[in-house]
Amino acid sequence: MNSTNSRIAVAITVNGTAHELQVPARQTLAECVREELGLTGTHLGCEHGVCGACTVLVDGQAARSCLVLTVQADGATIETVESLANDDTLHAVQQAMVDNHGFQCAFCAPGFLMTIKALIDNQAVLTKATLREELSGNLCRCTGYASILAGAEAVLGLTGESNA
Amino acid sequence: MRETIVGPFAGKFVGHAVRRVEDPRLLTGEGRYVDDVQLSGMLHAAFVRSPHAHAHIRNIEVAAARRSPGVVDIITGAEMETLVHPFIGMLALKGLYDPRFYALSSKRVRHVGDPVAIVIAESRAQAEDAIELVEVSYETIEAVANASDALDSRKPPLWDNRSNVLFDFANTYGEVDAAFAGADRVISHQFKEQRVSNQPMETRGIVVEIDPKSSAITVHAATQSAHMLKWVLALLSDRASIPASIKTLAINRDRVTRFAKSAKAILTAKPELKEPSPMMPAMVKQFRAEPSRFVDLQRAMLGLLAKSDNDRPEVLARDIGGAFGTKGSASREDLAVYAAARKLGRSVKWIEDRNEHLMGGGxxxxxxxxxxxxxxxxxxxxxxxxxxxxxxxxxxxxxxxxxxxxxxxxxxxxxxxxxxxxxxxxxxxxxxxxxxxxxxxxxxxxxxxxxxxxxxxxxxxxxxxxxxxxxxxxxxxxxxxxxxxxxxxxxxxxxxxxxxxxxxxxxxxxxxxxxxxxxxxxxxxxxxxxxxxxxxxxxxxxxEHSIPGSGALAGIEPAKIVLEADGMVAVITQQVPHGQGHETTLAQVAADQLGIPIEAIRVRYGDTKITPFAMMGTGGSRSAAMAGGVVTFAARELKERIVDIAADLMEASREDIVIEAGNVHVAGVPARGITLADIAVEARRRDQNAAPGEAIRVAQEFDGGxxxxxxxxxxxxxxxxxxxxxxxxxxxxxxxxxxxxxxxxxxxxxxxxxxxxxxxxxxxxxxxxxxxxxxxxxxxxxxxxxxxxxxxxxxxxxxxxxxxxxxxxxxxxxxxxxxxxxxxxxxxxxxxxxxxxxxxxxxxxxxxxxxxxxxxxxxxxxxx
CATH class of the missing domain: 3.30.365.10 (Aldehyde oxidase/xanthine dehydrogenase, molybdopterin binding domain)
Known part of the structure; x- marks a missing residue:
């Protein structure tokens, strides 16, 4: 029973701010950003690594924060959806989604936005078809994906190409 | 093939793919979904659920779980029956047996995932640890696993030794046998649809907030109908005996008077409700067959009547992560969490996990x-x-x-x-x-x-x-x-x-x-x-053709539209959007009627303190026609009121007043126009009784035309x-x-x-x-x-x-x-x-x- 109460020291940088935390060993990174740090933009849809709503960037790579323990992220740099906009200026991926009516309920949006941000940052070479594959780890139940793909294609510069 | 989305648009908004008002909030992580509600001192709930499809509950042992770290309380099905009324189906249809059941099961479980106890702890993880320590002894019963089992009279009944066929009806339209006899061919087939599930990306969830000072109750919920949830929770909670409720009413006679007044107001507004409902004969039959059903209903209704305002919740639904129908119900879990919070006098949060949502979320x-x-x-x-x-x-x-x-x-x-x-x-x-x-x-x-x-x-x-x-x-x-x-x-x-x-x-x-x-x-x-x-x-x-007697209440869509003191316009709707973009579409409709930009409109929803009453909420593909309609007509009335004031201020005839892009002016001289803020100042000067922050308020109802x-x-x-x-x-x-x-x-x-x-x-x-x-x-x-x-x-x-x-x-x-x-x-x-x-x-x-x-x-x- 003590094991559930024991806390472990971790140092993580989240959205540019360094945090030194004492966290339970079993705490997930999603719980850490949502509950310890109050960054509730990251959403939990399934808590078993399928839906992708909780996707954040860990050292620049998209990761499901429901499957990462906070202690595993010790020393890492984390980016969440709250890091994207700069004051009132939306990040290009956010603006592209606004322009294309990307989302409806938008519960899945943070995961898509961070997945696409990683594609942009990592200069992924994509076609419309491989973009679908890259986004297939994020579930949306509202849109049928067309509007999300349109937003992603716009921000990734895939609009001119045929849908091959 | 996709529509071109337009940005700030100066002319007509309806018909254009206007950018969503919701998006800047939702895409920056600023949305507030129910799981984002974090209150100081808030407790967390988890449910003990049946692993069996069908079983008697022989014993529940909770002592070990109570000793688990962080556990504040465990409420079993037996205790829950002292806290709440049973759910009583409201549909009286000929031939329908509508079973009554409680928020938690105490004697028998009827599906995998059936909740039998609720654990309240300081954290969600602690509550989930403790449910593992609750020992439930089950004696399994043969399962009724599908429809053919249900039609098999040898299978055990789920409810009160009745047939598992709960409703059996037949309707004949025209001379069917004659038509079939005269046909060249009669072609027959059996079809099935498998069971599926809505599965919105956000599961169900509720946070029952109890103000530590005033004990006022605010229910933060992912619900498609805020007023429905409010009144279901008010009706079914705080179980009291009939004599106790009568005693409360004798002491608080104002509650009887208040009820009589509002009932009279409703009947004056909707005289059709005075007619005996087509449901009455079936309802009377239900009561005759099961007098305890009548008693349960009276007990819940009297209890509701006896409640003070402070004993009823207000519901606050903010951003909702999809529903597709599944959040249109008040669930057993909602009532159990509400009852636990009421019992403890503390705020309690429950967020369903995906496994629970797949099993029992709808x-x-x-x-x-x-x-x-x-x-x-x-x-x-x-x-x-x-x-x-x-x-x-x-x-x-x-x-x-x-x-x-x-x-x-x-x-x-x-x-x-x-x-x-x-x-x-x-x-x-x-x-x-x-x-x-x-x-x-x-x-x-x-x-x-x-x-x-x-x-x-x-x-x-x-x-x-x-x-x-x-x-x-x-x-x-x-x-x-x-x-x-x-x-x-x-x-x-x-x-x-x-x-x-x-x-x-x-x-x-x-x-x-x-x-x-x-x-x-x-x-x-x-x-x-x-x-x-x-x-x-x-x-x-x-x-009326679907459920005779349901039309009078189902059909009405209310809305309020308010010119606020600062010149903004608030559209206040009973709709509870959960992805449909009503903050955008209702603003488009109102903007066109008023001649103002979208940015001058705020759509308010989801808060029973301010939204007009209706039970329907958002669902049934109704909102475009119903809410779009009532907002059209209410906005038109508001415009008339604005034009009245503008005509006086500008010493012009009403017919010459034009509102374009928020500029109120005499036709042909836009440069000498005034703003809605100017109108609001004058309206407040004229109406000393205007509510704080409001200048002109219009309320309308629409029957759908x-x-x-x-x-x-x-x-x-x-x-x-x-x-x-x-x-x-x-x-x-x-x-x-x-x-x-x-x-x-x-x-x-x-x-x-x-x-x-x-x-x-x-x-x-x-x-x-x-x-x-x-x-x-x-x-x-x-x-x-x-x-x-x-x-x-x-x-x-x-x-x-x-x-x-x-x-x-x-x-x-x-x-x-x-x-x-x-x-x-x-x-x-x-x-x-x-x-x-x-x-x-x-x-x-x-x-x-x-x-x-x-x-x-x-x-x-x-x-x-």
Whole structure:
């Protein structure tokens, strides 16, 4: 029973701010950003690594924060959806989604936005078809994906190409 | 094919793909969904749930769990029965037995996931640790695992030694036997729809906030109807005896007076409610058969009457992560969490996990339909006999579930076709499964069965699927004409035109040749079409034909519109948007009426403290017509009030006042205009009684006017791979008419989203129980939601039937999901027709495709 109460020291940088935390060993990174740090933009849809709503960037790579323990992220740099906009200026991926009516309920949006941000940052070479594959780890139940793909294609510069 | 989205727009907003007002908030992580509510000192709930489908509870041992770190309280089913009233079904239908049940089960569990105790702890993890320590002794009972078990009288009853057939009804329209006797052919088939589930990306959740000082209750909830949830919680909580409630009322006579006053006000406003409800005879019969039912209802009603304002919650619904019907009910868990918070006097949060949501968060469909069509050899339909068996699981959804859906299925079955006579028999059965809830067209089985059956009739008669539809669909020259089940198809019913257009777009006449040519090249292609209509919101008497007596309350849509002191306009709606974009569309409607920019409008919703009362919330494809309508008319009244003041201030006649882009001026001299803020100052000067922050307030109600239908034809092409069983969808076309479109991007998003769910139902999704009622699809690895790779591009062609009707907006929320399973299944059968394939169920994963095509042997079915 003590094991559930024991806390472990971790140092993580989240959205540019360094945090030194004492966290339970079993705490997930999603719980850490949502509950310890109050960054509730990251959403939990399934808590078993399928839906992708909780996707954040860990050292620049998209990761499901429901499957990462906070202690595993010790020393890492984390980016969440709250890091994207700069004051009132939306990040290009956010603006592209606004322009294309990307989302409806938008519960899945943070995961898509961070997945696409990683594609942009990592200069992924994509076609419309491989973009679908890259986004297939994020579930949306509202849109049928067309509007999300349109937003992603716009921000990734895939609009001119045929849908091959 | 996608709409061009427009930004700030100075002219007319309705009809343009205006950018969503919601998006800057939702895309930056600033949304506030129910799980984002964090309160200091808040406790967390987790439920102990049955691992068995059907069992007696012999004992519950909670001592060890109580000692677990962080545990504050554990409430078992027995204690819960002292805290709350049972759920009592409100639908009085002849022949319906509506079981009563509590928030937690105390003596018997009836499905895997049935809650038997609630654990309250300092953290969610601690609550979940403790549920592992609750020891429940079960004595299992044979499970009623599916509809055929429910019809088997040797199987144990779920409820009170009654038959597991809870509702048995029959409606005859016209001389059915004569029509069948005179037919060239009678063609019959049995269809099934598998159980599926809505599965919004956000599960259910509730936070019951108790103010430590005032003890006022605020319920933060992901709900489709804030007022419904408020009144259900108020009605069913704080169980008191009848004498205790009478005593409370004797001490607090003002509560009786207040009730009498508001009842009188309601009856004055809606005199039709004074008429005896058509439900009364059935209700009286229910009470006679079960006097304790009457006692339970009186006890709950008296308890509600005796409550002080402070003992009733206010509900606050902010951002909601989808619902598709599943959040339109007040759940047993909602009431259990509410009761726990009331008992402890502390705020309590419950967020359902995905496994719980798959088990018990709401299932849908799960019907068996036997249908016979009497036809002439040319395909003319002479009559139908339909027999429906609907498996609503163990606990009926509250306030409305399977019994209500069965009635809408009955009324909708003819769709937009001429059906001269119809026999409709229905049974709603109880099984040891999760609760059946509304899911995006809860009556959709009528479209699936009718549109599949037309294809089968066409094959039998050797005519095309298009021909059989064209022969029977109501043409616009015949309008208006009532459906055989009652509701009127008005002059805007353009289903025929959508069919004709779709046939042309699909180059349907050349399809057989194209299909044969492809097959010669080794490609197995299919084309399916399906046509339907949805009540969006339906003609004025639609509800009366479905559930006699329900129309008076169901039909009304209220809204308030307020010019605020700062010159902004607030649109206050009872709608509870959860993805539909009402903050944008209702603002578009109001902006056009008022002549002001979207940015000058705030749409407020979800807060029972400020929103007008209605039980319907958001659902049933109603909001475009109902909320779009009432906002149109209320905004028009507000404009009149603004113009009155402007005319005085500018010493001009009312007719000369123009409002453009927020500038109020005399026609021709915009440079000398004034703002709404100026109007607001003058209005407040004139009205000393205006509420703080408000200048002019308008409240209106709208009964839906002419109402009406949305209709569409879908055409779907498939390519079937007979090596892998995979089905690809190279093209998908929609031709639809929803009247005037408020926001094309939002309308198209609704249609595409619905079709994606329909494709999911056919190719991927099935809620599975084994023959012992054990639940088998508890994760997203078992229950497959389509991803971006599985959903094709969808071409949408809009048509709009001209009409003089004002606010000619109709909903499109459900249609995609209603008709897509029929169109896709028809396409797959068309592709495999040369192999003699007949498809009876819209669940066609690769293994099923290969079985149907005879590529692999039929596996022994262990799961139904």
């Amino acid at each position: 299932h849908s469909r799960d019907e068996i339909v036997d249908i016979s069509m009497a036809v002439r050899n040319d395909g003319t339909l002479l009559g139908m006999k339909v027999s429906l068996t609907l498996d609503q699981g163990a606990y009926p959804a509250f306030p409305f579930g399977g019994s209500m859906f069965s009635q809408i299925i009955r009324v909708m079955f003819p769709g937009p076709y001429r059906v001269p006579v119809m026999q409709f028999n229905g049974k709603v059965v109880a099984t040891n499964k999760g609760t059946l809830v509304a899911y995006r067209g809860p009556w959709a089985v009528e479209t699936f069965v009718r549109e599949r059956m037309f294809d089968m009739v066409a094959r039998e008669l050797g005519i095309t699927a298009a021909e059989v539809r064209l022969r029977n669909i109501v043409t616009m020259a015949e309008l208006p004409t009532p459906m055989i089940t009652g509701p009127m198809l008005d002059v805007r019913m353009s289903a025929h035109r959508t069919l004709v257009d779709a046939i042309a777009i699909a180059d349907y006449d050349n399809w057989p040749a194209a299909q044969l040519a492809a097959r010669a090249n080794g490609k197995i292609l299919g084309l399916g079409i399906a046509t339907f209509c949805e009540a969006a919101p339906g003609p004025p008497d639609f509800f 002419e109402g009406g239908w949305t209709q569409a034809t879908h055409a779907c092409w498939v390519e079937v791979d007979l090596e892998t069983g995979q089905v690809a969808i190279p093209r998908y076309v929609v031709v639809e008419d929803c009247g005037e479109i408020i926001n094309p991007a939002i309308v198209d998003g609704q249609i595409r989203g619905g079709i994606a769910q329909g494709i999911g139902q056919v190719l991927y999704e099935k809620i599975t129980y084994d023959d012992a009622g054990q639940f088998q699809t508890g994760t997203f690895m078992d229950y497959l939601i389509p991803t971006a790779c599985e959903i094709p591009d969808i071409e949408i062609h809009h048509i709009e039937t001209p009409s003089e009707i004002e606010a000619n907006y109709r909903g499109v929320g459900e249609g995609g999901m209603v008709v897509a399973p029929a169109a896709l299944t028809n396409a797959i059968e068309n592709a495999l027709a040369h192999l003699g394939v007949r498809i009876s169920e819209p669940y066609l994963p690769p293994s099923k495709i290969l079985e149907l095509a005879g590529v692999i042997q039929t596996a022994r079915s262990t799961a139904r």
